[in-house]
Amino acid sequence: MRNGRYYVTVAGNIGVGKSTLVGILAEEFNWQPYYELVADHPYLDDYYRDRERWGFHSQIWFLTQRYQQHLEIADTPISVCQDRSIYEDYEVFVKGLLEQRILSHRDFRTYRQLFLALVQSIAPPTLLIHLYASVPTLIRRINERDRPAERAIPPAYLEHLNRRYDEWLRRFELCPVLRIETDDLDFAHDAAARREVVELIAQTLGLRGMVQERFVP
Ligand SMILES: Nc1ncnc2c1ncn2[C@@H]1O[C@H](COP(=O)(O)OP(=O)(O)OP(=O)(O)O)[C@@H](O)[C@H]1O
Numbered sequence: 001m002r003n004g005r006y007y008v009t010v011a012g013n014i015g016v017g018k019s020t021l022v023g024i025l026a027e028e029f030n031w032q033p034y035y036e037l038v039a040d041h042p043y044l045d046d047y048y049r050d051r052e053r054w055g056f057h058s059q060i061w062f063l064t065q066r067y068q069q070h071l072e073i074a075d076t077p078i079s080v081c082q083d084r085s086i087y088e089d090y091e092v093f094v095k096g097l098l099e100q101r102i103l104s105h106r107d108f109r110t111y112r113q114l115f116l117a118l119v120q121s122i123a124p125p126t127l128l129i130h131l132y133a134s135v136p137t138l139i140r141r142i143n144e145r146d147r148p149a150e151r152a153i154p155p156a157y158l159e160h161l162n163r164r165y166d167e168w169l170r171r172f173e174l175c176p177v178l179r180i181e182t183d184d185l186d187f188a189h190d191a192a193a194r195r196e197v198v199e200l201i202a203q204t205l206g207l208r209g210m211v212q213e214r215f216v217p
Pocket residue numbers: 012013014015016017018019020021036083141142144145182185186187188189
């Protein structure tokens with residue numbers, strides 16, 4: 001806890017349940033939620049048409065939005081929970097684009113310089129929650145949500161992202177990491193699973209007594 005408030009960030013693959021969990025934490029603990037901004041992305045259509053041409057522009061847009069959100073979080077006087085952090089932009093997505101040769105080494109180095117300069121001024125989270133699900137589960141959840149742009153996401157890409165998350169989080173040392181396996185933990189629809197996940201996070205943060213009180217019928 002920094003200055004008497006928690007900053008919890010939720011990391012994980014597409015459709016794993018990050019925004020669902022952020023909503024739950026905001027409700028349970030009265031924290032300020034911060035969701036991912038994807039609307040109004042001015043490069044997205046161009047990017048899907050020609051990834052090599054627009055990948056760098058698109059990532060700079062994401063980085064700018066995320067940095068602004070981190071500044072807002074730093075200014076928020078109460079505890080916050082965040083759907084994806086700036087670290088994932090670089091460690092999972094940008095490094096992934098380099099690996100897939102969508103981003104050139106030259107653009108990658110430029111991005112990295114900017115990223116490293118920006119993160120220097122950002123306070124690390126109190127806790128990073130890594131939500132994990134296997135690819136078949138991710139596909140089921142993405143289909144359930146049914147966003148047109150996501151219908152064509154190849155399973156191999158979700159697998160690649162799962163690998164990138166694991167590789168990154170093995171090295172991550174900025175704050176404690178709580179990994180939650182969600183294949184058999186449906187906190188979106190099942191009240192008992194929701195209680196279980198809230199309790200686990202509360203215990204991890206040392207909030208246990210407070211949560212138990214909330215559960216008294
Ligand atoms: N633990 C869970 N078990 C089963 N279904 C879940 C679980 N968590 C979320 N869902 C369902 O999966 C879908 C995706 O959830 P959500 O939008 O929270 O994912 P996300 O990680 O925020 O995705 P993205 O980053 O792509 O926006 C929703 O339909 C949600 O109800």
